Amino acid sequence: MSLPTPDCDLPRYSPSAPVPDYSFEPTCGERILERTPRSVRPTPESTFVKSVGKTTVVLHNQEENAAIPTYGRTATISGSVLFDSDDRTCEVVLKIRGKLETTSSEGGAKTTTLVDNKHILWSDHQKNEQCPSQICFSVRLPSTFRDGGEDRALPPSYLVELLNAPVLFVRSGYSLQILITRRRSQKVNFLNKTKRVVIPFEYLPRTRPNRPIVTPLCFFSGVKSTPEEWHQTITPMKTPASAKLGSIFTQVRAWLL
Structure with a gap:
């Protein structure tokens, strides 16, 4: 069975014009309605140093003269361990630990493990x-x-004592631990000695947005300000016909964690 031949041929198509080059700077006849820069906080450049005997732990990206290290949400803990190496060292381990402790007059004491991560830095x-x-x-x-x-x-990181409330004590704490295991004897492998360097640190995630909402003055209502920090929803509201009011919209903005 053959298909019928069309009475006319299909029109000819010419290649489309190339897409214009994109530029973040406005061109002639364009203007910037609103620019939202990336909310990047400057990273501290100092170091925190703790020495225990012949072992030294150096932590990077800390504030100058900080009493203890501080880290934010999903921060990277980077640094180095320096010590007198010898042929008796068999393992170097990094542990990150965190726990939440609560004590109340009704429920007693309770401990919840928040973080218990182990990373083997070196092993023979x-x-x-x-x-x-x-x-x-x-x-x-x-x-x-x-x-x-x-x-x-x-x-x-948090510590509070409420003597006049059912909950008497609440503490959440975090620490960084370096465990260095050495053999006591080259001939007997099971006689090992472990040295522990404990460094408490503050965990302080940001609890507020980097910038407040910018109130639009001459922008369109659909333009979303600071999109990387705020979720914005605009919904029309129902009004009775007898009110003879124009369109009423409600705008809800929530900070994105």
Whole structure:
């Protein structure tokens, strides 16, 4: 069975014009309604140093003269461990630990594990060589913890004592631990000695947006300000016909965590 031949041929098509080059700067006849810069906070450039005996831990990206290290939401903990290397060192481990402790007159004491991450920085089982005198590391903090089968936001460092309330004591704390394991004897492998360097740190996630909402003056109602920080919804409201009012809109803005 053959198909019928059309009475006329299809029109000829010419190639489309190329897409104009994009530029973030306005061209002739254009203007910027609103510009939202990236909300990037400056990263501190100082270091935090703690020495215990012949072992030194250096943490980067800290404020100058900080008493203890401070990290924000999903921050990267980077630094290095320096110590006198010898052929008896068999393992170097980094642990990040966090716990929430509550004590109340009704429920008693309770401890919840927030973070318990272990990272092996060096091991003679992985590398058949002598441990170096400097080991660098870089690990990221989690943003949530598991509680009752649900993921919840990691709470900030906190300490409060409420003597006149049912909850008497609440504390959430975090620490960085460096564990250096050395053999006591080259002939007996199970006689090991572990040295521990503990560094408490503050976990302070941002609790407010970087910038407030900019009230639009001459912009369109559909233009969304600071889109990377705020969720904006505009909904029309129902009004009775007898009110003889124009269109009424409600605008809801919520900060994006």
